[in-house]
Amino acid sequence: MSETKGFISALTRRTVLNGIATAGAVAATARLAPGLALAQPSSLLTRAIPATGERIPVVGMGSWITLNVGASKKLRDARVKVLQSFFDHGGGMVDSSPMYGSSEEVIGYCLERIANDQKLFSATKVWTVAQAMGIRQMKTSEKLWGEERFDLLQIHNLLDWEAHMETLKEWKAQKRVRYIGMTTSHGRRHNDLEAVIKSQPLDFVQFTYNILDREAEKRLLPLAADKGLAVIINRPFRRGQLFDLFKRHPLPEWAGEFDCANWSQFFLKFIVSHPAVTCAIPATSRVDHMDENMGALTGRLPDARTRQRMIAHVESL
Amino acid sequence: MLPFTPEVFFAQFEDYNLAIWPAQIIAYALGLLALALAFRPTDSSGRIIGAILASLWLWNGVVYHWLTFATINFAAPLFAALFLVEALLLAWRLVIRGGVAFSFRNDGAGRAGAALMVLAIVIYPLFGALAGHGWPQAAMFGVAPGPTVIFTLGMLLLAEKRVPYGLIVIPLLWSLIGASAVWLLDAPEDVTLLLAGALALVLIARKNRHLS
Ligand SMILES: NC(=O)c1ccc[n+]([C@@H]2O[C@H](COP(=O)([O-])OP(=O)(O)OC[C@H]3O[C@@H](n4cnc5c(N)ncnc54)[C@H](OP(=O)(O)O)[C@@H]3O)[C@@H](O)[C@H]2O)c1
Numbered sequence: 001m002s003e004t005k006g007f008i009s010a011l012t013r014r015t016v017l018n019g020i021a022t023a024g025a026v027a028a029t030a031r032l033a034p035g036l037a038l039a040q041p042s043s044l045l046t047r048a049i050p051a052t053g054e055r056i057p058v059v060g061m062g063s064w065i066t067l068n069v070g071a072s073k074k075l076r077d078a079r080v081k082v083l084q085s086f087f088d089h090g091g092g093m094v095d096s097s098p099m100y101g102s103s104e105e106v107i108g109y110c111l112e113r114i115a116n117d118q119k120l121f122s123a124t125k126v127w128t129v130a131q132a133m134g135i136r137q138m139k140t141s142e143k144l145w146g147e148e149r150f151d152l153l154q155i156h157n158l159l160d161w162e163a164h165m166e167t168l169k170e171w172k173a174q175k176r177v178r179y180i181g182m183t184t185s186h187g188r189r190h191n192d193l194e195a196v197i198k199s200q201p202l203d204f205v206q207f208t209y210n211i212l213d214r215e216a217e218k219r220l221l222p223l224a225a226d227k228g229l230a231v232i233i234n235r236p237f238r239r240g241q242l243f244d245l246f247k248r249h250p251l252p253e254w255a256g257e258f259d260c261a262n263w264s265q266f267f268l269k270f271i272v273s274h275p276a277v278t279c280a281i282p283a284t285s286r287v288d289h290m291d292e293n294m295g296a297l298t299g300r301l302p303d304a305r306t307r308q309r310m311i312a313h314v315e316s317l
Numbered sequence: 318m319l320p321f322t323p324e325v326f327f328a329q330f331e332d333y334n335l336a337i338w339p340a341q342i343i344a345y346a347l348g349l350l351a352l353a354l355a356f357r358p359t360d361s362s363g364r365i366i367g368a369i370l371a372s373l374w375l376w377n378g379v380v381y382h383w384l385t386f387a388t389i390n391f392a393a394p395l396f397a398a399l400f401l402v403e404a405l406l407l408a409w410r411l412v413i414r415g416g417v418a419f420s421f422r423n424d425g426a427g428r429a430g431a432a433l434m435v436l437a438i439v440i441y442p443l444f445g446a447l448a449g450h451g452w453p454q455a456a457m458f459g460v461a462p463g464p465t466v467i468f469t470l471g472m473l474l475l476a477e478k479r480v481p482y483g484l485i486v487i488p489l490l491w492s493l494i495g496a497s498a499v500w501l502l503d504a505p506e507d508v509t510l511l512l513a514g515a516l517a518l519v520l521i522a523r524k525n526r527h528l529s
Contacts (some may be wrong), residue, residue, distance in 0.1 A: 068321045070389045072328040101320050101389040239318075285322070 044090045044297050047278045050228040051179065051203040056121050058272040059297045060093025061086050061290075062234060062283035067110075068101035076109050078285075083110040085287045087117050089294030095206075095232065095281045096145075097125040097156050098137050104144040111146055122147050123204075123232070125156035125183060131163040138167070152204055154181040158192055165200060179203035185234060186213055190220055197223055206232035209277070211270045211314050212245075213238060225276035233271050236280040242267050249317050258306060259299025264289070268296035270310050273303075321389045323502045327454045330461075333385050334453040337460060340380075344373065344459025348438055348468060355419045355431075355475050363418040367411020370469055373459045374404035381462065396494075400462070403487040407469075410481055418477045426474045426520045433471030433513050437464040444506035456506070463498075463510050466491045470517035479525045489514050 046055040066082075069075035083094075096103050104124060111117050124141045126134045138153060153168055155161045161182060168180040181204030184193045190207065197205055197220075205224050209216040213235070224231045237243060247263055258273075260266045264282070271280045282293045302310060319326075334341065351369045354362035378400030387393035411417050421427050441464045442455045450456075458464040466488045473480045473488075492514025498507040 065320055065322060068389050069325050070321070070329045071332055072325070075325060075328055099320070099391055101391065 045272065045299075045301070047230075047272075049179065049203065049230040049278060051230065056279055057090055057092040057119075057297055058277070058279045059091065059268060059294060060095060060121065060123075060232070060279045060281040061091060061293075062281040063094065063096040063103040063107060064100050064283055066283040066285040067096070067103040067106045069106055070102050076106055079106055080110045080113045081287050082285060082290050083107070083117075084114050085290040086294065087114060087119065089291070090119065090297060091294060092119045093121040093123055093152075093232070093279055093281060095123045095234075096141075097127055098141060099125070099127045099156060104141055108144045108146045121151045123152035123154065123181075124150055125154045126164045126167075127156035127159055129160045129163070131167055134160070134164045135167055138171075149175075150177050152179040152181055153177045154183045154204065154206060157184055158182060158189060158196065161196060169201065179230070181205055181230075181232070183207065183232075183234070187215070190215065194219060194223060197227055197229065202227075202229055204230045204232060204278075206234055206281075208235040209233045209271060209274070210236050210238050210242065211267055211311060212242065214311075217274070221274060221276040230278040231276055233277055233280040236271050236282045237264070237267055246314060246317055252313055254306075254309070257300070258302045261295060262292050264292040265296040266310065268293060269301055270307060272296065273301040273307060319501050320391060323504075325389060326502050327450050329385065329389060330450070330456065331454045333381065334455070334457065334460075337380065340376075340460055341457045344376075344457065345438065347373065348434075348458050351468075351472065352431075352434055352438075355472065356421050358418055358420045364412050364415050366419050366472060367407055367415075367417070370472065371404045371408040371412065373465050374400050374407060374469070376460060377462050377465055378404060381460065396462075399487050399490065403484075406484055406487075410484060416478075417481075419472060419475045420477055421475055426524045429516055429520050430471045430474030433474065433517065434468050436509055436513065437468035437471060441467065441506055441509060444509065445504065448503075448505050450504070456504075462491060463495050463507055466495065467510060467513040470513050474517060474520055474524070479528045480521045482521075482525075485517065485521060489518060492517075 045058045047058050048055050061083075067079055069079060086094075094107060096107055098104065111120070122145060124138075124145065126138050128134055128137050138150075142148065142150065153171070155164045155168070168177065171177045172180050181202050182193060182196055182200070183206035184190065186208040193205065193207060196202070205220070207216055207220055209221070210233070221231065243263060251260065251263060251266060255266050258269060260269055268280055268282065271277055280296075284290050284293060347369045351366045354366055378397045382393045382397035382400055387397065421431055438458045442452075442457055445451065445455050455461075456463050458468060469488050470485065470492070473485060492510045496507050496511035496514075498504040499511075
């Protein structure tokens with residue numbers, strides 16, 4: 001993983017690094033910080049992690065259900081192809097959790113068999129009670145992934161967060177983890193997450209936001225932006241429901257104006273065009289779906305007016 | 318919402334069946350022995366049947382739920398605990414305390430009990446095969462929870478005395494949990510779990526009322 005901290009201090013972070021970078025923006029950055037630009041494939045959409053300015057691709061991948069394939073060699077080898085496609089498309093963040101059964105072990109299996117995973121941004125979670133159990137769990141995760149240290153460790157669903165926060169702060173100070181964060185999904189825990197964001201020194205937060213579930217727009221997204229936190233969006237397809245609801249309808253012609261070729265890109269570009277979002281982490285078990293999803297990593301993004309039009313459109317279907 | 322897909326569930330079952338082979342044969346032999354003892358009871362047959370049932374529940378708790386299913390399902394350790402508790406209850410009530418005899422009688426409870434045991438041993442795996450997951454993906458009697466639960470309920474219906482309610486709580490609970498596989502895992506054979514649970518509950522309650 002490339003370290004960009006050295007360059008960041010030399011830049012006016014807000015103006016150059018915040019916001020989406022595309023080929024043009026990266027080229028502009030290249031003149032100011034050549035190392036930084038070299039770290040990015042030229043045409044990928046990336047966003048800066050506010051804490052450091054390090055850029056990551058705006059589409060990552062999740063692993064709930066889709067990578068939990070147990071010990072089956074046949075299914076594991078099929079997932080190697082999915083992850084391979086993810087990295088071939090320039091993907092970065094892979095998100096998992098000890099809650100996701102064998103997913104972490106399967107990620108480790110895949111990473112061992114993939115050559116071009118240098119851009120991996122490893123993100124997992126701690127999901128247990130008590131500090132000692134959390135430490136044991138995080139060490140197990142390191143082994144399962146085959147990672148010496150994670151890029152990001154998050155507290156899953158705020159479970160016993162006070163206990164784990166102690167460990168995470170300590171590990172970050174010891175450079176045993178690069179970033180720390182907290183996650184929840186939809187609805188009822190948003191208030192709790194808000195309180196934690198206000199009181200704890202987090203780098204990342206993760207919650208649900210998609211074209212139908214937009215509650216986060218009201219408070220969480222503005223708060224995260226205000227606090228300078230990177231935001232990971234889970235359930236970008238509402239666990240796949242968005243396809244069940246809309247895929248029988250043709251994609252509106254004007255989706256081409258922001259380079260969407262399918263519904264997947266329509267849903268993802270809606271999310272990552274929100275200025276406070278750092279990346280979305282759709283999960284898939286299929287290479288063809290991965291290809292579709294990663295298509296959202298390039299091309300233009302909808303502006304604020306177009307985003308309203310997107311909402312109005314899906315709500316009219 | 319399950320943390321895995323039906324494809325993964327049955328792929329795991331396939332690996333499990335192949336890994337534990339020939340445990341299935343031993344389980345079937347034990348099941349048939351228990352059935353035979355219920356048709357030709359001896360002085361110690363109640364204890365032997367209790368030991369067989371307890372060992373099958375122990376196997377399901379440890380080898381299936383704890384060592385296998387838990388690798389893809391975070392809820393499986395809880396299931397393992399339930400199966401271990403039932404194994405202990407069966408061992409304590411039927412083997413250690415003893416005094417519960419099982420015998421076939423040609424009445425409603427007797428016929429239903431025998432039918433449930435035949436369902437568990439023969440029909441359930443065949444039903445699964447018809448639904449597209451035959452051997453080696455099949456949930457086999459004795460080493461898979463569903464048919465083991467149905468068999469246990471069937472055997473308890475053959476108890477000569479009142480059936481201790483404590484012994485049927487976990488099997489009934491599993492008949493509900495397991496039946497969710499009909500919808501969640503596309504496993505229509507598990508509808509028999511629900512039917513077995515309902516039938517056993519009604520007949521055991523009736524039988525206990527008559528005997529009290
Ligand atoms: N509290 C938390 O920390 C938390 C909570 C929820 C989620 N998460 C994280 O966020 C990730 C994403 O959320 P999610 O997995 O719940 O839901 P999601 O990404 O919204 O949806 C996943 C579903 O969408 C389908 N899909 C993906 N790409 C598709 C395409 N191009 N066309 C059609 N269908 C497609 C997948 O099926 P196929 O396999 O068939 O493609 C899968 O069933 C999780 O995997 C997890 O890592 C974290």
